[in-house]
Amino acid sequence: MAGxxxxxxxxxxxxxxxxxxxxxxxxxxxxxxxxGEFFSMLxxxxxxKTTVLRIIAGFEPATSGTVLLAxxxxxxxxxxxxxxxxxxxxxxxxxxxxxxxxVAYGLRVRGIGKSExxxxxxxxxxxxxxxGFEDRKPSELSGGQRQRVALARAVVVKPKVLLLDEPLGAxxxxxxxxxxxxxxxxxxxxxxxxxFVTHDQEEALTLSDRVAVFNQGRIEQIGTPRQxxxxxxxxxxxxxxxxSNIFSESEAASLLAQPEACSxxxxxxxxxxxxxxxKDASVLPGKIIESIxxxxxxxxxxxxxxxxxxxxxRQASAGSETNFDRGQQVFIEIRNADLVPIKx
Amino acid sequence: MDKYSALxxxxxxxxxxxxxxxxxLYSKVKLRLTLLLxxxxxxxxxxxIAALLxxxxxxxYSVDSYTSQxxxxxxxxxxxxxxxxxxxxTVALRTLGxxxxxxxxxxxxxxxxxxxxxxxxxxxxxxxxVIAVLMPxxxxxxxxxxxxxxxxxxxxxxQWLLRPLGLDTPGYGITATIITLGxxxxxxxxxxxxxxxxxxxxxxxxxxxxxxxxxxxxxxxxMLPMLVPAIIAGSIFSFxxxxxxxxxxxxxxxxxxxxxxxxxxxxxxxxxxxxxxxxIPVLIMFGYLTAVRKTGALENL
Numbered sequence: 215m216a217g218x219x220x221x222x223x224x225x226x227x228x229x230x231x232x233x234x235x236x237x238x239x240x241x242x243x244x245x246x247x248x249x250g251e252f253f254s255m256l257x258x259x260x261x262x263k264t265t266v267l268r269i270i271a272g273f274e275p276a277t278s279g280t281v282l283l284a285x286x287x288x289x290x291x292x293x294x295x296x297x298x299x300x301x302x303x304x305x306x307x308x309x310x311x312x313x314x315x316x317v318a319y320g321l322r323v324r325g326i327g328k329s330e331x332x333x334x335x336x337x338x339x340x341x342x343x344x345x346g347f348e349d350r351k352p353s354e355l356s357g358g359q360r361q362r363v364a365l366a367r368a369v370v371v372k373p374k375v376l377l378l379d380e381p382l383g384a385x386x387x388x389x390x391x392x393x394x395x396x397x398x399x400x401x402x403x404x405x406x407x408x409x410f411v412t413h414d415q416e417e418a419l420t421l422s423d424r425v426a427v428f429n430q431g432r433i434e435q436i437g438t439p440r441q442x443x444x445x446x447x448x449x450x451x452x453x454x455x456x457x458s459n460i461f462s463e464s465e466a467a468s469l470l471a472q473p474e475a476c477s478x479x480x481x482x483x484x485x486x487x488x489x490x491x492x493k494d495a496s497v498l499p500g501k502i503i504e505s506i507x508x509x510x511x512x513x514x515x516x517x518x519x520x521x522x523x524x525x526x527x528r529q530a531s532a533g534s535e536t537n538f539d540r541g542q543q544v545f546i547e548i549r550n551a552d553l554v555p556i557k558x
Numbered sequence: 559m560d561k562y563s564a565l566x567x568x569x570x571x572x573x574x575x576x577x578x579x580x581x582x583l584y585s586k587v588k589l590r591l592t593l594l595l596x597x598x599x600x601x602x603x604x605x606x607i608a609a610l611l612x613x614x615x616x617x618x619y620s621v622d623s624y625t626s627q628x629x630x631x632x633x634x635x636x637x638x639x640x641x642x643x644x645x646x647x648t649v650a651l652r653t654l655g656x657x658x659x660x661x662x663x664x665x666x667x668x669x670x671x672x673x674x675x676x677x678x679x680x681x682x683x684x685x686x687x688v689i690a691v692l693m694p695x696x697x698x699x700x701x702x703x704x705x706x707x708x709x710x711x712x713x714x715x716x717q718w719l720l721r722p723l724g725l726d727t728p729g730y731g732i733t734a735t736i737i738t739l740g741x742x743x744x745x746x747x748x749x750x751x752x753x754x755x756x757x758x759x760x761x762x763x764x765x766x767x768x769x770x771x772x773x774x775x776x777x778x779x780x781m782l783p784m785l786v787p788a789i790i791a792g793s794i795f796s797f798x799x800x801x802x803x804x805x806x807x808x809x810x811x812x813x814x815x816x817x818x819x820x821x822x823x824x825x826x827x828x829x830x831x832x833x834x835x836x837x838i839p840v841l842i843m844f845g846y847l848t849a850v851r852k853t854g855a856l857e858n859l
Contacts, residue, residue, distance in 0.1 A: 273764050293767040300768045306761035310783045320769035371769060
């Protein structure tokens with residue numbers, strides 16, 4: 215059938231810009247977020263990702279552009295008229311209310327009776343595994359527990375889209391990993407769109423269906439975690455998402471016989487015992503100047519002839535392990551297929 | 559040669575006594591604290607607590623009606639007179655009423671001003687507004703009271719402003735007293751509320767709106783409950799300052815008297831009676847402070 219209609223996007227931003235005085239936080243942004251997807255906005259601080267989230271939530275008016283929510287223009291609507299809910303970075307729990315009152319707040323302001331809203335709030339607390347905490351004050355909870363209350367409070371009103379502003383930023387590593395798994399489970403269970411803001415590229419790759427990488431108020435690249443990692447389109451993405459070796463146009467020409475600038479991941483580079491040249495690959499001689507043992511792997515910094523430093527990741531594998539020491543002369547092999555051209 | 563000999567000898571030349579005292583103070587926490595607080599505590603006990611006790615004791619003295627000498631036999635005559643006398647009850651109630659009204663008016667004016675300062679104004683404007691609020695405190699109390707006297711007079715600015723609207727200046731009386739006292743104490747009410755608002759994170763207000771609350775609902779369910787301690791803190795100022803005032807009412811109050819006036823007129827000829835009258839605002843304030851202690855407002859001062 216010709217002209218099969220695309221499903222209505224959960225969120226659509228058309229030409230959205232935002233300036234604070236002379237500072238442009240977001241520049242002419244177009245973005246489509248599909249219904250039911252776990253979408254991450256990844257970028258360093260000041261890259262505009264949080265501003266975009268706040269524009270979607272309605273806390274900041276866009277300087278120009280249109281915000282569509284499920285196909286409807288909400289650009290000039292107040293936060294309380296938008297069917298999205300936010301989990302704040304600092305959780306923003308009401309300190310003078312109990313956990314149950316916090317979770318029931320959204321239902322209360324919608325005029326739902328006390329017994330009915332408490333029932334739903336308890337159900338939401340059960341979902342985030344916080345039953346038994348309903349009578350406590352937020353100040354009596356740990357960081358992870360507050361996080362769960364904030365989640366329960368946001369999902370109890372059944373929004374179409376849940377916005378999460380660096381929600382795991384304040385948690386320690388173990389708790390963060392556990393909450394990542396719970397977030398993913400929660401999203402599957404609810405089936406609603408999650409928009410997740412983070413500066414942690416590993417978190418974005420782990421959780422998301424798609425990721426938008428932000429830099430200086432623009433989106434550098436949008437793609438699945440695999441696309442971003444395997445085919446970074448710009449130097450910024452190659453460097454920000456994981457680690458990359460970047461070859462400028464002249465370096466690519468002289469060292470790799472390539473016509474344009476490109477990047478290669480450290481784990482894609484092989485160590486070779488000799489300079490014997492391989493088909494569709496470049497073999498470069500060099501010297502190990504740093505060897506960092508990181509448990510499951512060893513990170514080597516190799517200075518190739520001409521002075522360029524290359525990062526190589528050697529995975530530990532079953533069986534015998536070759537030792538690489540500082541000062542050792544080695545050869546590295548970079549296959550042409552592993553080179554990713556950088557579009558400027 | 560010792561390679562350090564070129565450096566100045568640090569520490570070695572410190573007089574041994576000073577070093578010994580430092581060491582002693584460093585190790586003896588209680589001694590340190592005693593020395594630190596001795597002077598201010600003495601002052602506080604002498605000036606504040608002793609004066610309050612003297613007031614209490616004086617209220618139990620009496621005055622010989624023939625010789626006008628103070629008699630130091632303890633009696634409850636004056637206290638009973640103040641508690642049961644029609645005049646004292648009327649003036650006490652009037653003073654309480656004025657204090658309550660001044661507090662209510664000040665709080666109602668301070669809330670939007672403090673809200674604008676803390677949540678809407680840019681950081682630069684915010685600093686300017688804080689200065690603007692504090693500025694009137696630099697001017698003399700008397701000057702400000704007399705300024706209001708001229709503003710409220712029959713040929714004053716108030717009259718000139720209100721006449722086109724078909725209204726008159728309230729003239730001198732209780733209304734004028736409330737207006738003037740409300741003006742005088744307003745900075746003391748704005749500042750605690752402003753400080754309290756500063757401590758409410760913006761994200762709480764955003765979260766409330768995000769969860770579907772209209773702005774008025776957010777103010778009622780989130781803002782106001784969190785501001786109660788700050789409002790009470792401000793009210794302690796306006797309330798207690800009004801309870802003790804007698805100059806403003808003299809200047810703009812017409813024939814009306816407040817408790818302070820009764821104290822002032824009796825100080826000369828019947829000090830025990832004046833002391834007994836002065837106990838009324840002390841007791842009212844004591845009751846008020848005890849009542850609000852539980853709300854945590856005193857931590858907001």
